[in-house]
Amino acid sequence: MAKKNKTAISPTREQDYPAWYQEVIKASDMAENSPVRGCMVIKPWGYAIWENIMQQMDILFKETGVKNAYFPLFIPLSYLEKEAEHVEGFAKECAVVTHHKLEPDGKGGLKPAGKLAEPLIVRPTSETIIGESMSKWISSYRDLPVLLNQWANVVRWEMRTRMFLRTSEFLWQEGHTAHATEQEAKERTLLMLDVYTKFVEEYMAMPVIRGSKTVSERFPGADDTTCIEAMMQDKRALQAGTSHFLGQNFAKGSGIKFQNEEGKEAYAWTTSWGTSTRMIGGMIMVHSDDDGLVVPPRIAPAHVVLLPIFKKDEDSRVIMESTRGLKDALEEKLFHGQKIRVELDARDIGGARGWDWVKKGVPVRIELGPRDIEQNCVVMARRDEPSSQKLSMNREEFIHQITDILDNIQDNLYNRAINYRNENTVEIDDKKAFYKLYKKAKGFNNGAFVMAHWCGSQDCEETIKKELSVTIRCIPFDSPTEEGKCICCDNASSRRVLFSKAY
Numbered sequence: 484m485a486k487k488n489k490t491a492i493s494p495t496r497e498q499d500y501p502a503w504y505q506e507v508i509k510a511s512d513m514a515e516n517s518p519v520r521g522c523m524v525i526k527p528w529g530y531a532i533w534e535n536i537m538q539q540m541d542i543l544f545k546e547t548g549v550k551n552a553y554f555p556l557f558i559p560l561s562y563l564e565k566e567a568e569h570v571e572g573f574a575k576e577c578a579v580v581t582h583h584k585l586e587p588d589g590k591g592g593l594k595p596a597g598k599l600a601e602p603l604i605v606r607p608t609s610e611t612i613i614g615e616s617m618s619k620w621i622s623s624y625r626d627l628p629v630l631l632n633q634w635a636n637v638v639r640w641e642m643r644t645r646m647f648l649r650t651s652e653f654l655w656q657e658g659h660t661a662h663a664t665e666q667e668a669k670e671r672t673l674l675m676l677d678v679y680t681k682f683v684e685e686y687m688a689m690p691v692i693r694g695s696k697t698v699s700e701r702f703p704g705a706d707d708t709t710c711i712e713a714m715m716q717d718k719r720a721l722q723a724g725t726s727h728f729l730g731q732n733f734a735k736g737s738g739i740k741f742q743n744e745e746g747k748e749a750y751a752w753t754t755s756w757g758t759s760t761r762m763i764g765g766m767i768m769v770h771s772d773d774d775g776l777v778v779p780p781r782i783a784p785a786h787v788v789l790l791p792i793f794k795k796d797e798d799s800r801v802i803m804e805s806t807r808g809l810k811d812a813l814e815e816k817l818f819h820g821q822k823i824r825v826e827l828d829a830r831d832i833g834g835a836r837g838w839d840w841v842k843k844g845v846p847v848r849i850e851l852g853p854r855d856i857e858q859n860c861v862v863m864a865r866r867d868e869p870s871s872q873k874l875s876m877n878r879e880e881f882i883h884q885i886t887d888i889l890d891n892i893q894d895n896l897y898n899r900a901i902n903y904r905n906e907n908t909v910e911i912d913d914k915k916a917f918y919k920l921y922k923k924a925k926g927f928n929n930g931a932f933v934m935a936h937w938c939g940s941q942d943c944e945e946t947i948k949k950e951l952s953v954t955i956r957c958i959p960f961d962s963p964t965e966e967g968k969c970i971c972c973d974n975a976s977s978r979r980v981l982f983s984k985a986y
Contacts, residue, residue, distance in 0.1 A: 490773035491842055491870075497927045500717045505646070507767055510842040511776035514646050521644045521651030525760070528843060529647075531784035532763055533654060537634060539686055539782065540656065540758070543678050549630045549658060554612050556635075557603040562611040565736040569610065572703025576639035578605040578651075605638040610704070610729070610755055613659045614737030621741050621751060624663045628671070632658040647764035648721075648986055655759035661739055661751040665730075668752035669707075672728040675756040676709045679724035687762065688779040688897040689713045689769050690904055691723055692932075692981060694957030699941050702755070706730035712956045712981065714904040715768035718929040720956045720983040723765050726756035764986075769900050775842030777866050779896050780818070780889040787813055787885065788826040788840045792852030803829065805856045809849070809878065818886050841870050846892050847885070867892045867899075908932040910979065917970050921951040921984070929984045934959075936967035936976035943971035947982070956981045 492510060496503045508514055513529030516522075525533065541551070557580065563570040580603040582595035606612070617629055638652050658675060662668040676693060683689050691711035701708040705727040712720045733739070734750040743749045770777040780786055791806040793799050806827060816823045826845070830836050840848055850862040850873075861881050864873045865888070876884075911917045911933050924930035930953075937943060937955060947970075948954050958980045967976045 491775050491838055492773050495773040496716060500927045501645075503773070504764075504767060507771050507776050507842075508646055511844060513763075513776070516646070519651075521641055523646045523650050525654075528784055529763065532766075532778065532782055533760055535782040535784070536682075536686075536762065537656070540678075540682050541632075541634075543682055544632050544656075544658070547630070547674060547678065548628075549632045549660075551633060552631050553633050553635070554606075554609050554616065556606055558606050558609070558612045560602045560604060562615060562737075563604055566611060566704050566733060569704035569733075569736075573607045573639070576607055576641075578638045578640060579603070580605065606635070607637055607639045608755070608757070609633070609635075609657055610659065610733050610753075611737065614733050614739055614753070617659075617661050617751070617753075618738040618740070621661060621739055623742050624744055627661060627663045627741060627751065628667065629661040630658075630671075631660065632656055645764070647760050647767070649761075653760050655757055657755060657757040660754045661734070662753070663741070663743065663749075663751070665752050668730075668754050669728055672707070672709060672726045672754045672756070675754070676711065676724070676726040679711055679726065679756075679758060683711060683713070683723050683762065684897065686779065686781045687766050687769075688781075688893055688900060689723065689765060690897065690901040692957065692959055694959040694962070694981065696725075696957060697941075697944060697955050697980075699944060700955065702727045704729065704732050705755075706732065710957050712983075713765055713769060714900075714907065714932055714983075715765065715986070716903070717768070717927050718907050718924075718931055718984075720932065720981075720985040721761070721765045721768070722956070722985070723762055724756070724758040727754060729753040729755060770896055771844070774870055776844030777896070778844035778846065780846045780893050783824070783844070783846055785824045785826040785845050786818060786889055787823065787847045787849060788828055788845045790837060790840070790848060790850050791827075791829050792850055792855075793831070794853055802851065802853065802856065806851050809851065809861070809882070812882050813885060816882070816885055818889055823885060823889075841866070846889060849881075863888075865892055867895045904932065908934065910934045911970065912936065912967065914970055914973075917982075918951065921953050924984060931983075932956075933982040934962070934979040935970040935982055936978070937980045938969035938972060938974040938976050940969070940972065940974070943969055946971055953982050953984055956983050956985060 492506050494502050514523050514525045517524045584597040585593040586596040588594040634656050636654050641649050641651050644650050660671050691713045696708040707728040710725045711723050713723050731750040733753050739751040789806050791802045810825045813823045813825050846866050848864040859878050860875050861878050862873050862875050909931050921930045962978045969976045
């Protein structure tokens, strides 16, 4: 009987995927549960990943003309009530502030006092309050377009929480734009989806499928919701970003009017779009393995970690000088416009030191001992390869090649993910086969991405959701027109849609 390899993370993905996910976060020291139910503390390693996401995505936003702003955390209840469909969609998730101070309760504790004249909602999203500001800023077609983004936190009460994927408070960006014409607003909706696609695929190495949501899955109050969907290793889908065409619905609710070029009063056409720390959860589930976190180089907190090896009776000063020299040389190199980020770990804790960095997912690990210095070499290990696989390289050659090595790791992670998705995406036309696939789905194996025909009926959509816990993730933009029969009711269908279990 073959001996099983020992892994740094227990349980493994196949043994218990949800528990594995939590252990990866714990082992990599990214985050922990907070004393506040449903919330998390993002620790420095996890927050550094988010900072890199913010920095790089912010550049892409600004290249399209978007400017950053900030709006209040609290939203008057009356603002939400202006848009009935919107408030209905978020009502169960809203946190409500009803008092403005605390006072002694006479028993050694405190109690709320000073009831507010109007309750305040802790923002679940900011369409309504940003719409209020836009209504004051916009009076003429010359004031348009308005292209805004804010980096903020939002609160949506969640019954079942999971770090990064679904928490009561989470970090995100939300973009909001106003336009003079319907066409311009629709073009902006798709432009921002293109930005998300570029970022998620090129920076996070996560291949995505682009498409529109069904009517029942749209953002509350939107005319159309577009999205990007990624496959996790357990074959579930994760929505990695959304961009909404809001039509004139929010403009009418907030009174965003302007005088057009003909001198007539018109309502603006608006959009909103957002991504969140949920992307980090997706990154974990797409790339990580049974030894811990794997971070794509373009968003990694550190690109390289240097591990000096000290031998008894050797001069540690010489080793540290050589290691610091290597650190300085690497930090002079640029990787996609950023200085190479290098960690130096000289802790004397034995083999646990190397495993700490494996579990943190640093793309490249370098060991440097007396013999390596003598031979002008370094010993390199890549996080996209087995932990035991190491390569001795000439020191100068390594310094010269580091950016190519990081690019190769980035490409390898993306190619591995897209190959996995392609291997687990199927077309199904038979209802029995469709049901059999998802009835068997369990644990690490949640079926597949299935491209199947759908007649457009919400009843069929709900039936499949209720019976199989499978949803239509999107109507892919590249799904060709073809004759077929609905996978649920056998009625005529003109194109396939993407079905999957999802987070």
